[in-house]
Amino acid sequence: MTSLTVQRRSAVSRRRRRFSANSPSWLFAAPALVVYALVVLYPAAAGVVYAFTDWSGIGQDMSFVGLANFGALLGDEQAMGSIGNTLLLTVAIVAVQNGVGLLLALGVNAKLKSRALLRVIFFAPVVVSPVMVAFLWKYVYNPDPSAGLNGLLGLSVDWLGDPSVALWSIAGMVVWQYAGYSMVIFLAGLEGVPKELHEAAMIDGAGTFQRFRYVTWPLLAPAVTINLMLSTIGGLKLFDQIFAATNGGPGYATETLSTVLYKQAFVFGKFGYSTAIALVLALFVAAVSLVQVYYLRNREVSA
Amino acid sequence: MRRTFLLEIVMIAAAVAFLFPVYTLISLSLKDPAQISQTPLALPDPPTLDNFGKAWSAAALGPSLVNSTVITVASLVLLIALGSFASYFLARVHSRLGYGLYVLFLLGIVLPFQLGMIPLYELVTDLGLIGTHAGMILFYTGIQLPFTVFLYTGFIRALPREYASAAQIDGASHLTAFTRVVFPLLRPITGTVLILNAVFIWNDFFTPLLYLGGSGFETVPVSVFAFVGQYVSDHGLVFAGLVLGALPIVLVFLVLQRYVIKGFSSGLKG
Numbered sequence: 001m002t003s004l005t006v007q008r009r010s011a012v013s014r015r016r017r018r019f020s021a022n023s024p025s026w027l028f029a030a031p032a033l034v035v036y037a038l039v040v041l042y043p044a045a046a047g048v049v050y051a052f053t054d055w056s057g058i059g060q061d062m063s064f065v066g067l068a069n070f071g072a073l074l075g076d077e078q079a080m081g082s083i084g085n086t087l088l089l090t091v092a093i094v095a096v097q098n099g100v101g102l103l104l105a106l107g108v109n110a111k112l113k114s115r116a117l118l119r120v121i122f123f124a125p126v127v128v129s130p131v132m133v134a135f136l137w138k139y140v141y142n143p144d145p146s147a148g149l150n151g152l153l154g155l156s157v158d159w160l161g162d163p164s165v166a167l168w169s170i171a172g173m174v175v176w177q178y179a180g181y182s183m184v185i186f187l188a189g190l191e192g193v194p195k196e197l198h199e200a201a202m203i204d205g206a207g208t209f210q211r212f213r214y215v216t217w218p219l220l221a222p223a224v225t226i227n228l229m230l231s232t233i234g235g236l237k238l239f240d241q242i243f244a245a246t247n248g249g250p251g252y253a254t255e256t257l258s259t260v261l262y263k264q265a266f267v268f269g270k271f272g273y274s275t276a277i278a279l280v281l282a283l284f285v286a287a288v289s290l291v292q293v294y295y296l297r298n299r300e301v302s303a
Numbered sequence: 304m305r306r307t308f309l310l311e312i313v314m315i316a317a318a319v320a321f322l323f324p325v326y327t328l329i330s331l332s333l334k335d336p337a338q339i340s341q342t343p344l345a346l347p348d349p350p351t352l353d354n355f356g357k358a359w360s361a362a363a364l365g366p367s368l369v370n371s372t373v374i375t376v377a378s379l380v381l382l383i384a385l386g387s388f389a390s391y392f393l394a395r396v397h398s399r400l401g402y403g404l405y406v407l408f409l410l411g412i413v414l415p416f417q418l419g420m421i422p423l424y425e426l427v428t429d430l431g432l433i434g435t436h437a438g439m440i441l442f443y444t445g446i447q448l449p450f451t452v453f454l455y456t457g458f459i460r461a462l463p464r465e466y467a468s469a470a471q472i473d474g475a476s477h478l479t480a481f482t483r484v485v486f487p488l489l490r491p492i493t494g495t496v497l498i499l500n501a502v503f504i505w506n507d508f509f510t511p512l513l514y515l516g517g518s519g520f521e522t523v524p525v526s527v528f529a530f531v532g533q534y535v536s537d538h539g540l541v542f543a544g545l546v547l548g549a550l551p552i553v554l555v556f557l558v559l560q561r562y563v564i565k566g567f568s569s570g571l572k573g
Contacts, residue, residue: 010430023396024477029404032389032448035381039445040411043419043426050421107314111307114315120560121318127556127563128504128549129524135531135545139331139538140324147343152323176324184567237415240508243527261417271421278417286413 010137021301046283050275057271069276078252079260079277085167086256086284090235092171093178095139098227100175101182106212108183109190119187121182130177134244137173141245160246163253170254178234182227189223190216229289257281332542337524339538354543362530362544364523368551371522373436375504377390378443382451382500383493385444390455397465405456411449420513427514435516439511443504451496458492459485495566498559507553523548 051069055062073079104122108115125133140148141159150156159169193216202210239258242248248263249253257277265274328564330341332354333347342348393405395530423442424433432438450467470480508524521529525549534540556563 023398023401024392024481026400026404027393028392028477029389032385032408032452033404035441035445036408036411036425036448038414039423039442040414040419040449041407044414045419046422047418047420104317105318107310110310112311112314114311114318118314118393119564121558122321123560123567124553126321126555127502127506127552127553128496129508129527131506131508131524131528132545132549135527135541136324136328138501139542140327144343148327149323151344176321181567184564187564202443215407230410233413239417243509258415258417265421271361275418275421277419278415281415282413282418285415297509 018151024096047275048172048279050272051279052276053272055272056269057265062272063217065272068217070280071272072273073276073280078255079257081252082253082255082257082260083280085252085254086236086258086281089167089171089238090232092168093174093235093238094231097175097179097231098182100179100222101227102186104179104183105186105190109187119183122183125177126181128177130240132245133173133177134241137176138245141169141173151195157207159252162251163250166246166250168254170242170245174235174238182231185223185227186220189220193219221296225292228296229292232288232292233285236281236288257284307371328542328545331538332546334539336537347457354539355547358540358544358547359532360407361534361540362526362548363521364526364544364547365520367521367523367526367564370520371505371551374439374443374511374522376434376437377499377503378447378504379500381440381444383496384448384452386448386496387455387486387489387493388481389448390452390459391485392451394459395457405452408452411446412453416446416510424513432548434515434520436520438514439522442510442514443500443507447500447503451500454492454496454499458489491566494562498563498566502552523551525554 050062052064052066053062054065054068058258108118108122112118122198138160142148142150143156143158143161144150146153146154149159157165160166197215197219198211201215206214237258238256239262240255243262244257246254248259257280261274261281264270264277330345330347331343331351333352335351335353338345338347389408391410393401427433427438427442430438432441462485466478466484467477470484471477475483505522506524507522508528511522511525512528515525527544530544531541534544
């Protein structure tokens with residue numbers, strides 16, 4: 001009798017589990033959470049702590065110095081200059097990469113015979129290691145008037161050696177590598193624009209530009225959001241390309257937050273100061289991402 | 304029709320201009336030093352393959368290719384397994400805990416890895432994993448999980464629940480329902496996850512430089528970096544090394560390009 005009740009009760013509870021508690025156990029997420037906590041969360045949290053110390057990177061000697069690292073940052077001309085460079089570089093990359101990406105997407109979205117090949121060509125640099133792309137461009141940008149870009153254009157610019165040009169040259173090679181990335185995301189957005197809307201607009205007498213402005217552009221908003229976010233985060237964090245092409249030079253002309261924090265840690269042994277700069281970088285990225293998500297999501301419409 | 308033709312001409316011209324660095328790369332890799340200094344822009348005349356043989360052995364590309372392959376493949380397997388399981392929970396759970404966990408994972412997309420770079424270096428050293436494949440695999444799995452979870456969770460949320468429910472009514476556990484029914488339905492997004500992570504892991508430079516430098520387990524970008532530093536003035540040789548170093552991932556791309564481009568865009572759309 002008892003055993004029968006137990007059996008019945010367990011059958012009921014089993015059935016209830018099947019139908020009502022229909023979400024999987026949190027144990028599904030446990031292994032990922034452990035690895036993520038170990039590799040990302042714990043180190044980042046420890047980094048935040050280090051940002052308030054004077055740790056040199058060697059031994060256990062460290063003491064808390066409060067906001068001293070951040071105060072030092074404000075008085076550090078080179079580091080403050082690097083913030084300006086980081087922002088300029090990011091704005092240039094975001095504007096040009098997405099502008100070019102959009103034009104390429106509109107171009108290859110038309111019924112061209114070579115469209116498949118063109119997509120492959122424009123996208124190919126995305127898959128190559130940024131360090132290798134930087135080495136290639138270091139030669140393309142060489143000052144010799146008979147070689148590289150100078151030879152092609154008949155110029156004699158010292159692309160990476162002239163402090164007033166170098167930052168824009170870095171932006172140029174980043175745009176070359178990633179314009180195809182923006183293009184592909186815009187193409188995905190263009191596929192979501194219904195043909196009927198264009199036809200209707202055409203019947204109403206809208207020209208090419210008007211159709212772009214009033215039909216295509218509003219529907220591209222999600223692609224714009226993703227592109228702006230990815231290129232902004234990428235621009236703010238940019239490291240490999242600068243490390244390989246100029247290492248912050250000439251002078252401090254291409255020094256960014258990433259290169260300064262790298263040097264403070266591994267050249268000068270100021271690990272506490274370095275992580276303070278990394279924390280500033282993290283706050284920049286977080287702030288910009290939040291603002292973008294907030295403003296751009298608001299203007300998204302659906303077809 | 305005429306306008307399409309005109310557009311085609313413009314786009315092809317843009318592509319030709321865009322390919323100039325690639326032309327430089329390939330033509331210089333096929334030239335001897337005399338040709339490079341005398342006629343840097345001209346086609347190689349006559350072309351020579353000498354640079355490639357020298358670059359292959361001087362950059363130790365054979366062992367690096369093996370290291371890169373081992374690290375990339377193992378990280379991808381772990382990312383897909385851990386990422387899809389976690390996302391199944393995150394996409395299906397209705398609780399504050401579940402939402403909090405999801406936001407916690409997304410935080411990882413925004414955090415610059417430099418913030419945790421030094422503590423992580425210490426941790427990896429304490430675990431005895433500096434200079435090992437296992438250390439790099441652990442690192443890539445952790446660092447790429449946020450993006451992987453983001454892609455999988457978005458996809459699973461759009462997937463009807465009925466498939467899994469049906470299996471569970473037939474007596475399957477959550478685990479069986481996921482592995483037998485849901486996971487196969489995730490194929491498109493798994494392709495995207497695979498491609499995006501493969502490109503990132505294969506090409507990553509700074510972390511392997513930091514964690515593997517001098518260990519004998521260097522990946523391709525690290526070996527090429529050291530090689531370029533050593534032969535910096537011999538452009539033919541350096542460019543042959545760059546061509547060889549980039550070739551594996553470019554070949555994979557060319558074979559899979561239709562899926563790559565589709566995957567990139569659809570993955571990022573969701």
